[in-house]
Amino acid sequence: MTDSVAGPPGPISDATVARRPGKRARLAAAASRVLHERGVERTTLADIARAADVPVGNVYYYFKTKDELVQAAIDAHAARLGEMIAALDRLRTPQERLKALIGGWVGQRDLAVRYGCPFGTLCSELDKRADGLDRTAAEVMRILIDWAERQFRSMGRADAGELAVQLMATYQGMSLLTNTFRDPEIMTVQGRRLADWIDSLG
Amino acid sequence: MTDSVAGPPGPISDATVARRPGKRARLAAAASRVLHERGVERTTLADIARAADVPVGNVYYYFKTKDELVQAAIDAHAARLGEMIAALDRLRTPQERLKALIGGWVGQRDLAVRYGCPFGTLCSELDKRADGLDRTAAEVMRILIDWAERQFRSMGRADAGELAVQLMATYQGMSLLTNTFRDPEIMTVQGRRLADWIDSLG
Amino acid sequence: MTDSVAGPPGPISDATVARRPGKRARLAAAASRVLHERGVERTTLADIARAADVPVGNVYYYFKTKDELVQAAIDAHAARLGEMIAALDRLRTPQERLKALIGGWVGQRDLAVRYGCPFGTLCSELDKRADGLDRTAAEVMRILIDWAERQFRSMGRADAGELAVQLMATYQGMSLLTNTFRDPEIMTVQGRRLADWIDSLG
Amino acid sequence: MTDSVAGPPGPISDATVARRPGKRARLAAAASRVLHERGVERTTLADIARAADVPVGNVYYYFKTKDELVQAAIDAHAARLGEMIAALDRLRTPQERLKALIGGWVGQRDLAVRYGCPFGTLCSELDKRADGLDRTAAEVMRILIDWAERQFRSMGRADAGELAVQLMATYQGMSLLTNTFRDPEIMTVQGRRLADWIDSLG
DNA sequence: CATGAATGAGGATTCATTCAT
DNA sequence: CATGAATGAATCCTCATTCAT
Incomplete structure (x- = not known):
């Protein structure tokens, strides 16, 4: 669940991460934020791309459909929730x-x-x-x-x-x-x- | 608030109601229902028109914009709420x-x-x-x-x-x-x- | 040319004129004015009907198409032009x-x-x-x-x-x-x- | 003023122009011509798209509204006017x-x-x-x-x-x-x- | 004759998704 | 990998014209 917000698909090499640090994560974070602010239906892919400062055409390299972006936003929520619970448990x-x-x-x-x-x-x-x-x-x-x-x-x-x-x-x-x-x-x-x-x- | 779900625009005469019984009300009711089921953004005017059994083009005779249909649905809720409260007050x-x-x-x-x-x-x-x-x-x-x-x-x-x-x-x-x-x-x-x-x- | 802005179609009886004095002329005058103000393409029949204070559905009794209304406006111009020329000729x-x-x-x-x-x-x-x-x-x-x-x-x-x-x-x-x-x-x-x-x- | 008829949006590089030679300019030129021939109100976006041999949906990549296309046509006139004046001044x-x-x-x-x-x-x-x-x-x-x-x-x-x-x-x-x-x-x-x-x- | 209502063919615009380079 | 550009299916809305009473 947290995996999908970590890095680009395929074998994650240092080189890859070094070249494009967190582009996928940036998109997931932007999706999470913008989907909340504008709502799922009113949010366009262009909105998310802009918020993540990623070219529109490039989004599809990381997420094949809009649904996958929504899924990534859900995963991002899950990840944050996990952190929050860990903190509370202390x-x-x-x-x-x-x-x-x-x-x-x-x-x-x-x-x-x-x-x-x-x-x-x-x-x-x-x-x-x-x-x-x-x-x-x-x-x-x-x-x-x-x-x-x-x-x-x-x-x-x-x-x-x-x-x-x-x-x-x-x-x-x-x-x-x-x-x-x-x-x-x-x-x-x-x-x-x-x-x-x-x-x-x- | 109840007015907008009552009858067609213009002065409401018995004749009018007799000729076209509640087409506007039917649209408002359909809007109320379909908007709930599919959500505001995913509901098309065609959806509402179909649910009310009214030709799409005719919807605009009663409601000039989609927003007005949403407003009518809100009004319908208000009307139902009023009835419910009246019943409870007994x-x-x-x-x-x-x-x-x-x-x-x-x-x-x-x-x-x-x-x-x-x-x-x-x-x-x-x-x-x-x-x-x-x-x-x-x-x-x-x-x-x-x-x-x-x-x-x-x-x-x-x-x-x-x-x-x-x-x-x-x-x-x-x-x-x-x-x-x-x-x-x-x-x-x-x-x-x-x-x-x-x-x-x- | 002036005939078409004078009265309703069919035999013009005093009764007819008395019943509906100048409804057709009112429409022609309204057409002439509104077409000038808004332009032919941007003017709707409803605009003209409203300006003439004639119900929309009734327009078609006097003018079968929008083109006929435009023609009536042209005729109205011709009529005014005739009067103007007559005045100038004095x-x-x-x-x-x-x-x-x-x-x-x-x-x-x-x-x-x-x-x-x-x-x-x-x-x-x-x-x-x-x-x-x-x-x-x-x-x-x-x-x-x-x-x-x-x-x-x-x-x-x-x-x-x-x-x-x-x-x-x-x-x-x-x-x-x-x-x-x-x-x-x-x-x-x-x-x-x-x-x-x-x-x-x- | 000439800018808007020059090339696609975004930074205009040689590469860009090489890849898509003057699609935006083609649209502006088509707009200029068709708007003259049919008039602004009677011209549809489909007309202009067809005249420029561009798919309708693609027009919006270059011009966000019909008004922007009209503006582009005006700019094209201004550009031609500039050339004409330059020639006359000789x-x-x-x-x-x-x-x-x-x-x-x-x-x-x-x-x-x-x-x-x-x-x-x-x-x-x-x-x-x-x-x-x-x-x-x-x-x-x-x-x-x-x-x-x-x-x-x-x-x-x-x-x-x-x-x-x-x-x-x-x-x-x-x-x-x-x-x-x-x-x-x-x-x-x-x-x-x-x-x-x-x-x-x- | 009168009129509110009905109808359906467009027309502008948006957007997810795909493609070419 | 990256990215500007392309595509077409939907969607909201308008309006001339027709109809029923």
Whole structure:
């Protein structure tokens, strides 16, 4: 999953990397950002190429279709998610970890105001497409829910699965409302309520 | 707001309605449905015309642009929302009303599985567009939040506003997850949790 | 030629005229004006119908095609031209008549600034069309040139025909430049030069 | 001004020109010709593409809108005008230069018969459009008037400006009448009269 | 006669994808 | 490997003209 955002296809030699450092990664990163900002359907390949400072015709050397670029963006999200989880796991208690997660969400409230949750909006749009990208996106979403479930479980909650879904649902919903009403306060207030809720679970 | 889904343009006489019963309304209804199913960007005017069984060229007699059709779909949502609220208001206590609202959401879980919340996905997509449709959609979303706030207030809650946002956010998020994971159980389970939460508020 | 702007088709009874006084004439007048302002190709039947305050569907009772409306506008020009010539003919000398003609042109300079010569722009556009309307327009243009030729002839000029063409050409050209540069002064200055030229011819 | 008819977009290298010799220029030339023949409004992009032997979809690689194609046609006129003026300036006296200009007009009388003055008809049509193309066209028209004014001034005429406008107006008008009456003789006769007039100015 | 409504043939424009060098 | 250029299928929208009542 992280492989596909690492380098060009084929045997990765130092020479290749030296010649074109991270052109593929740049495209994946640009795709991730632009797809969030403009939405999947409104984003053209030219948009992504421009954002990555890669000539349009060259994009197809790295990604054969637009779908593959979307897939790369999903993978980029997965990679970032992995890093985030690794960082959270360094904290002591599950409560701390969950509240740190929530804190991260609230910290990104300005992005939510403008474009909503980077991954939620993606899932929402991908559902309308015939390709199987929505399944891949679901898998990535599942990673975080499973992680949260583990936290709730280690807090001794028998309904850990339901709590994890509730946490993620509330986050997705508050991101959507924050975006709809262009109001960062929604993130702040609901984030605080979520943290209190975590504390109340014992 | 209901006007635009009622009849053809110009003065609406009985004769007119008798001659062409609800072609405009049919288009608005079709727009509402198809936009939900396929998403705003992927829906073509031909799609809507076909769904309403109206020749493509004729659509423009009723709606001058695609945007106006989207607006009509928003208005249709607003109208349905108005009816729903009127029905809910016939119930005795705010708790009953809120739980009836939640029950309605859960009852529509199969739709959520396939396409997500009809209005949330619309808001999410409209945000990416330059036109002002997202503002109109926000107003409609506001209506239900304000209604919920009134219920919480009449339950004596000082934090009624925050509770209303939380309720709506959770609904939006659980719809999104239901859609993403194609799992109606999410609606059932989270709906039950929401109802319990209402009861717990006293 | 004037007949076609007078009344509805079929036997013209007083009753008919009384019922719908000048609806056809109103359409012809509106066509004449709007075609000048917007140009033939950019003018829609709806534009003309609106300007004449006649329902769109009703236009076809009076004019079966857009071409017929253009023809009616040409006829309206011819009618006005006839009246103008009749008025000019009441003046004493050919010099007076020609200079009155020029004075009339200069008096309409604000219209020329905005839209050019009503008839010249029409001739110019009609030439690009496959229909025979350009021939009709040419006939109308010929009327005024012939009239001018008669004036020059009665001034004793053997080259009356050439002078008439020169007069009309200069008028058409100064109208075009006035319109292109949006400068009414061009009409005033060149009008004065034309008048001086008339005087210089003896 | 000549730039836009020179080559494809982006930095113009010899290699580029070698690879695709003048496709953009071909489109501009085709636009210039077809717009004159059919008029701006009646010319479709497909017409121009066909005349340039370029696939329709490819036109947009060179010109983002139809307006840009019109602009390119204007620029092509400006370029030709520049060449013509350069050639005229090689003649000895202003009288010779002006009469050579008139001679050129008369030499193109067959084109005038069929379609009118290439630039005058353009100015006439562009005036009806909301875009700013009419202003650009006016600038090009101004170039020739200013040049003529310089000739009249170097002939010692204090009213050089008025004379220049008169010259251009007469040309525009005689082109229009030539086109309207489909009579090349008008160009010949009025051209001779213009030449005589130049001589009479001393 | 009157008129709101219907119809379908274009026309401009966009864009994912492919190709030639 | 790189890249400007090419391609054609869609899509939104307009409008003259016709129709039903």
